[in-house]
Amino acid sequence: MTQALDLLNLQSVSKSYGPVPVLHEIDLAIRDGEFLTVLGPSGSGKTTVLRLIGGLETVTSGTIKLDGQDISRMPINRRPFNTVFQDYALFPHMTVAGNIGYGLSIRHRPKAEIKRRVGEALDLVQLGKFAGRYPVQLSGGQRQRVALARALICQPRLILLDEPLAALDLELRRQMQEFLKSIQREIKTTFLFVTHDQEEAIGMADRICVMQAGRIRQLGTPHQLYYKPNCEFVARFFGDNNLVPGTLGATDGAFRAIETSLGTLLCSTQGQPDLSAAASGVSAFAVFRPEALRLAEASDGANRFSGVVTELAFGGSSTVAHIDAGGQKLRLRLPSRFEGSHLRHGETIDLAFAPGESHMVLS
């Protein structure tokens, strides 16, 4: 497998507004052709990262490199990037075609070329019939597609999208997610997509960069973040993990014991050198997903405990049971058709999870 080249490199990038630091020495390599999503709670610095890359703000320290060249001080109009904003920022007095062709007309491209490329961009976003309409005559999703076509037509190296779907209702949002992803696959332009919606991030991204309070906490594939969060923040932010606090005990191959209120649990430390190396007695969390937890069978020895069903949430194909295991709150996800339909409120059940389907984070 060939390793994709880096398009953009942020090296030790910090940003302060006056005396207030909002980004702390960020290192981030964006690969050519990838769909990278920046995910984080409000105020974590996502938009700031985008604005620094786009050239709307300048770095306080550190460098931004494009193809290895420092562009930290390059003016915005020379950067080969385009931004799609949440509010679309279309020109209301221009038609769809006028809006899309705007970037080329200010570059004084010949009329025939503009016409041809606008036509291609309209086809790409499936708005061929709407060329003569004005933005006010379009739906939210259609406006969003015009904004995307306008960004794509200049053939940027990188498209920056700041929560572009936040204003759309759920159904349209899902459609646009698929649409954006399919366009990105087709044209292979690098997308940097900001969202605070983890489901959106999981569904669209090749890799996700999780931010908290101006720092990158984890960068990895959706799969890695889902199954192997590297810290308490990502484990809590990303999905509905069960986190059980405890103190580290003995190491047993790729597993390590952790003493908790549920007894001694054995969890995987595979790929987590900091956890294999941590001293015994150090505080940590056992982490396992609701779908890793299951009804115990007679053969289950390790990681076995009982709990009371306090709530049952039917969610279509799966049912999530809320469990109180001696004060420790847990979630158990079961297929509705099988075990899920047999559970009852107030029932005490025996539970277990496989050590190999768990891991740990330090607290």
Ligand SMILES: Nc1ncnc2c1ncn2[C@@H]1O[C@H](COP(=O)(O)OP(=O)(O)OP(=O)(O)O)[C@@H](O)[C@H]1O
């Ligand atoms: N122009 C500015 N002057 C001062 N502080 C700012 C400025 N812009 C952003 N900040 C601060 O920087 C921090 C990061 O803001 P940023 O807009 O990057 O967050 P975000 O992750 O995009 O949040 P949201 O999800 O709400 O859009 C916030 O604490 C914000 O108040």
Ligand SMILES: [Mg+2]
């Ligand atoms: Mg923002």
